[in-house]
Amino acid sequence: MGVKRKYLASVMLILLALSAGIFVGRQQASMYGEAGADPSGHVSVKAYRDGELFYEYEDHNLITTIGSTRIKNILGWDNQTGATIYLSLSNDATPLVSWTKLPGEITANGLDRMTGTPSGVNATAYQVTYQWTATAAQSVQCTGLHWVVTDDSDNNLFAAASISSVSLQANDMLSVTWTVNVPDG
Numbered sequence: 001m002g003v004k005r006k007y008l009a010s011v012m013l014i015l016l017a018l019s020a021g022i023f024v025g026r027q028q029a030s031m032y033g034e035a036g037a038d039p040s041g042h043v044s045v046k047a048y049r050d051g052e053l054f055y056e057y058e059d060h061n062l063i064t065t066i067g068s069t070r071i072k073n074i075l076g077w078d079n080q081t082g083a084t085i086y087l088s089l090s091n092d093a094t095p096l097v098s099w100t101k102l103p104g105e106i107t108a109n110g111l112d113r114m115t116g117t118p119s120g121v122n123a124t125a126y127q128v129t130y131q132w133t134a135t136a137a138q139s140v141q142c143t144g145l146h147w148v149v150t151d152d153s154d155n156n157l158f159a160a161a162s163i164s165s166v167s168l169q170a171n172d173m174l175s176v177t178w179t180v181n182v183p184d185g
Helices: 002-032 067-070
Strands: 040-049 050-062 086-090 118-123 125-133 138-146 157-167 173-181
Touching: 040 138, 040 157, 050 157, 086 125, 086 173, 138 173, 157 173
Parallel strands: none
Antiparallel strands: 040 050, 040 173, 086 138, 118 125, 125 173, 138 157
């Protein structure tokens, strides 16, 4: 009876380890944009005061439902007409996939929606970067990527990412880089 229990325990342990490995592998494939994974992205936010980096945050983002629809249409970062290269900021909390804009988009203090600088990463990914200079005190805890440059406009939010709150003062610089990966397959 003792051998049978040991055998059963060993089999259960192997099955548990295999299940955990499959789960972790799927999580990593989704996070790093491997072929066959869902569309994904990464956001990096940095704040500078008097030329010194005092805040840095990196995380993955979510693609909104209308953002996913946008993928099947023409994304084309190198096509400047309708390109998804406009960055915004807000003090909203956790983004929702149902958002079509950032509900509390910042349109003042030098932190309004701006045209980012796009660059190719590889065959399936591109980056968009912009650096703001705050003209007054402002907290930021969310960033958005759009295909329309007009401040606070609706129905053009491609992706949104929550960041840990950063409190900017006048002349602080905030740099945001979006990486968008649309995996093949």
